[in-house]
Amino acid sequence: MKIKCSIDNKSQLLDVNSNKPLNLILIEESGGTIKLSSCNSHLCGNCIVLLNDEAVLSCLIPAFQLKGARIVTFEGYQKSRFFHDLERAYADTGSQPCPHCFNSKTLIFESLLQRIIKEEGTTSRDEEIDEYAIVKELSLNTCPCLDAQEVIAIYNAAAVYRRRRRVRRS
Ligand code: FES
Incomplete structure (x- = not known):
């Protein structure tokens, strides 16, 4: 077809x-x-x-x-500017996925950033981030190299950079 x-x-x-x-x-x-x-x-x-x-x-x-x-x-x-938000988050937190799952987990973080930050544009900014949903989504990849705390720390660090991009655009 x-x-x-x-x-x-x-x-x-x-x-x-x-x-x-x-x-x-x-x-x-x-x-x-x-x-x-x-x-x-x-x-x-x-x-x-x-x-x-x-x-x-x-x-x-x-x-x-x-x-x-x-x-x-x-x-x-990895050629897009959005990848830099995650690279910086990895550097800031001192945690990153292992070489085995790096590509897949980075794309999962990216999909979360796109979805959650898009929703923030339509709901209250004070709304709590659903940490459970973030950790659950990361489990699409079964490599155990990052624990839940590291996953949340990386997400939060990347989200700061992503929100700054949104503010600069608006
Ligand atoms: S190739 Fe898709 S889960 Fe292993």
């Missing part, structure tokens, strides 16, 4: 089997420059990409769900 979508901000017309998983599509279409895990058991969580700004396990997304989708891989994301 033919599918129009965008991958790392480039329009693509894919010609793929409708059930082919997104991680394999990305690896093949990029000629191997996009590196994603393929554990074949849907358990490792090292195949995360952003699909319409949400962090998803790309091995669980069949091609037929990609019509009109906006897909961002870590390789594309």
Whole structure:
């Protein structure tokens, strides 16, 4: 089937089997420059990409769900200015994901930043951040290298930088 979508901000017309998983599509279409895990058991969580700004396990997304989708891989994301917010948060807190899960956890943090800070624009700024939801979302990747406290500290540090961007834009 033919599918129009965008991958790392480039329009693509894919010609793929409708059930082919997104991680394999990305690896093949990029000629191997996009590196994603393929554990074949849907358990490792090292195949995360952003699909319409949400962090998803790309091995669980069949091609037929990609019509009109906006897909961002870590390789594309690390060229964006938003990555600097997380790099600074990692440096500020002295904590960061291990090399094994760095790409996937960074994209999960990014999806949380986009969602929560967007919601802050429509609700009270004093509303409590749902720490449980943040830690739960990070568990999409099963690597235990960061504990809950580190996850919250990184998120909070990155959120400060992201809010500053929003203030500068407005
Ligand atoms: S490849 Fe392991 S969870 Fe997707």
